[in-house]
Amino acid sequence: MSKVLLKVSGVSKSFGHVQALKDVNFELNEGEVLGLVGDNGAGKSTFIKILSGVHRKDKGEIIFDGDTVDFSSPSESIEAGFETVYQDLALAPDLPIYSNMFLGREMLRKGILGKLGFVDKDGMRKSVEKNIKKLKATLNHVDQEVGTLSGGQRQSVAITRAVIWGKKVIIMDEPTAALGVEESAKVLEIVKELKQHGITVIFISHTMPHVLEVSDKICVLRLGFTVANLNAAETTYEEVVEYITGARSQIEG
Amino acid sequence: MSDIKEFSPAKRRMYMLLSEYWIVLVFLLIYGIFIILEPLCFSLPFLSSTLNYMTEILILGVGVMFVVITAGIDLSIGPVEGAVGVGAALTMRSLVPVVGVPLAITAGVIVGILMGMVIGLLNGLIVTKMKLAPFIATLGMSVILTGSGYIFNNGLEVVGLPKVLARLGNMQFFGFIGTTTIVAWTVWLIFGIILKHTRFGVITYAYGSNPESTARAGINVDRHLIKVFMISSTLAALSGVLLIFRFNTGSPIAGANVTLYAIASCIIGGTSVLGGRGKMIGTLIGAAIISILVTGLVMLGVQTYWQQVATGLIIIFSVYADQLRQRNAFM
Numbered sequence A: 001m002s003k004v005l006l007k008v009s010g011v012s013k014s015f016g017h018v019q020a021l022k023d024v025n026f027e028l029n030e031g032e033v034l035g036l037v038g039d040n041g042a043g044k045s046t047f048i049k050i051l052s053g054v055h056r057k058d059k060g061e062i063i064f065d066g067d068t069v070d071f072s073s074p075s076e077s078i079e080a081g082f083e084t085v086y087q088d089l090a091l092a093p094d095l096p097i098y099s100n101m102f103l104g105r106e107m108l109r110k111g112i113l114g115k116l117g118f119v120d121k122d123g124m125r126k127s128v129e130k131n132i133k134k135l136k137a138t139l140n141h142v143d144q145e146v147g148t149l150s151g152g153q154r155q156s157v158a159i160t161r162a163v164i165w166g167k168k169v170i171i172m173d174e175p176t177a178a179l180g181v182e183e184s185a186k187v188l189e190i191v192k193e194l195k196q197h198g199i200t201v202i203f204i205s206h207t208m209p210h211v212l213e214v215s216d217k218i219c220v221l222r223l224g225f226t227v228a229n230l231n232a233a234e235t236t237y238e239e240v241v242e243y244i245t246g247a248r249s250q251i252e253g
Numbered sequence B: 001m002s003d004i005k006e007f008s009p010a011k012r013r014m015y016m017l018l019s020e021y022w023i024v025l026v027f028l029l030i031y032g033i034f035i036i037l038e039p040l041c042f043s044l045p046f047l048s049s050t051l052n053y054m055t056e057i058l059i060l061g062v063g064v065m066f067v068v069i070t071a072g073i074d075l076s077i078g079p080v081e082g083a084v085g086v087g088a089a090l091t092m093r094s095l096v097p098v099v100g101v102p103l104a105i106t107a108g109v110i111v112g113i114l115m116g117m118v119i120g121l122l123n124g125l126i127v128t129k130m131k132l133a134p135f136i137a138t139l140g141m142s143v144i145l146t147g148s149g150y151i152f153n154n155g156l157e158v159v160g161l162p163k164v165l166a167r168l169g170n171m172q173f174f175g176f177i178g179t180t181t182i183v184a185w186t187v188w189l190i191f192g193i194i195l196k197h198t199r200f201g202v203i204t205y206a207y208g209s210n211p212e213s214t215a216r217a218g219i220n221v222d223r224h225l226i227k228v229f230m231i232s233s234t235l236a237a238l239s240g241v242l243l244i245f246r247f248n249t250g251s252p253i254a255g256a257n258v259t260l261y262a263i264a265s266c267i268i269g270g271t272s273v274l275g276g277r278g279k280m281i282g283t284l285i286g287a288a289i290i291s292i293l294v295t296g297l298v299m300l301g302v303q304t305y306w307q308q309v310a311t312g313l314i315i316i317f318s319v320y321a322d323q324l325r326q327r328n329a330f331m
C-alpha cells in the first residue's frame, strides 16, 4: 500500500579518529513515524545531520523517494523536502521570531522592490502569527528576539519553523527536551497530525513513552550501529531499553 | 502564558528609547560643551567643516559595519584608501594625454572601485576558503596594501592631476554641504536601507548572530561573507577616490589612521563586535562624535591629540554602557 520513502543501508561516518557511525540501517514508508533512539553518544544526531546535509557520510547508501541521495549542503536537503529541528535548535538569537522562521527563504515584497531583495516584514509577521495560532505555540509576540525567549519557547520556534516548511520529511532531534508536560503533549499531537497529512517524521527522544506513543517503527542505535529495527506496535518499553543498553541485540557480536 | 519580565508599556518604551538613543545625547552634550567654550562652534562654517571631515570616517564606517555585524573585522580599509588613491591617481595621470581629462578621470574612478572589489574578494576568500580569522586575513592584507601603495609610485604622492578634480570634489551646495558630504550621506542611506530592509541585511545579521544556524537554514554563508568583505573594501575604495577629488593628489599615506576610527564609529554607535547587532543610525552618530571632537578641539585651539584620547575614552565608555544595556535586556 504505502511506498518506501527512505531506505538507509550501511551508513558510516567518522570524525578524525572518532567513528561516530559504523553501520546504520532502516527502512521507512511514506507517512510513517520513525523513533530513532539510543544512548548519549550513540550517533543519533550525527546520523540526522547526514540526512539534513550538515555532514557527509563516509560509506553506505541512502535512497530517498527512489533516488540515491548524498546531500553536500543543507540547501540540497531542504530542497529535497527535509526539514530539521536540530538538537541545538539552530536559531539566530539576535533575530526576531518571525525572521528565524523565514531564515533563508524570506518573503519578498511584490514587484520591483522584491526583485531588489526587499523583504516583506508584515507579510512574514502575519504568516508566522497565523501558524503560531494554528500550532498553539506559546509564543507571544513575533517581534520578540529569540535570544530573549525561554528554552521551551525557543524549541517551539524551531518546531514551528520545521512544520511550516515541512514538505516530505520532518526530522526532530529531541524536540521535547526542554518542554514541560503540557508542551510535550502538544508536540506529540503535532507529530500525529503531520503523519495524518502524509508527512514522514523521524523522531529522536530519550523519553521512551513518547517514542512508543507516536512511532510506527523504532530504530535503536548503539555505539554507531543499528542494533535493532522494531515494529512499535509489537515491542515494549522494556525491550527497547534492553536494546539501548546492550542487553539485547539483533546483530552479531 | 509568558515568562518575560514585564515592564509597564510606557516605562518599557521610555527605557527602549533611552537605551537606543542615549548616544545622541552624548553627541549633543559634547557639541553643547564646545558651543559654551567657543560660541563660534554654533555656525554654518563649523558645521560644514565637521560634515566634510566626517565623510571619510562615515563611508568607511558604513562598509566596515557590515563586517563587524558578521562578528568579523576589516583592518584593511584604511590601507585600501591609500593603495586605491595611488592606483586611481596614476591611472588618471597617465591616461589624460591619451584620452583626455573626462575619460581619464572616469577610468581612474573605475580602476579604483575595481581595486576595492578585488581586494574585498581576496579578503573574503582568505577568510572563507583558507579559514583564517578576519583579524589575521585583513591585518595581512593591510600590510600588503600599505607596501603596494608605496611601491606603485616609489613612496611619493601622485601629483599633477587635472585641476577639475578638486573643483568637483570641493563644490558647495546650499553654502555648506560639500560634494563628498553628499556622496557619504547617500552611501549611508543606501546601505542603511540594504541592511534594514533587504534579504542581504537579514542574512548579515543572522550570520553574525549564529553562523552555523545560518548555514543550516540552507544559506550559502561563504558567498555571503565574501560579499560583505567586498562591500567593506569597495566603500573604502570609494572613499579613497573621493580623497583624490578633495585634495587633487593620490597619497599612499591616505587612510593611515582612519581604520580604527571607522571601526570605532560603528562600535560607539552600538554595533556589537560579537556580531548580530547594530544600526546604521548608530554608525552615523558615532562618526559624528569622532568628527566633532576633532573639529571642535581645533576650534578651541587644543592639540588634536586630545581628540584621540577622548575618542578612546568614548569607545570604552560606550561599549561598557552597551554591555550594561544588553545584560538588562536579557535578564
Ligand SMILES: Nc1ncnc2c1ncn2[C@@H]1O[C@H](COP(=O)(O)OP(=O)(O)OP(=O)(O)O)[C@@H](O)[C@H]1O
Binding pocket: A015, A018, A019, A020, A038, A039, A040, A041, A042, A043, A044, A045, A046, A047, A087
Ligand atoms: N563534529 C564532531 N567531531 C567529532 N566528534 C563528533 C562530532 N559530532 C559528533 N561526534 C561524536 O560522535 C559520537 C556521536 O555523537 P552524537 O551527537 O551523534 O550522539 P547522540 O546519539 O545524538 O547523543 P545525545 O543523545 O547525547 O544527543 C559522539 O562520540 C560524539 O562525540
Ligand SMILES: [Mg+2]
Binding pocket: A044, A045, A046, A087, A173
Ligand atoms: Mg544528539
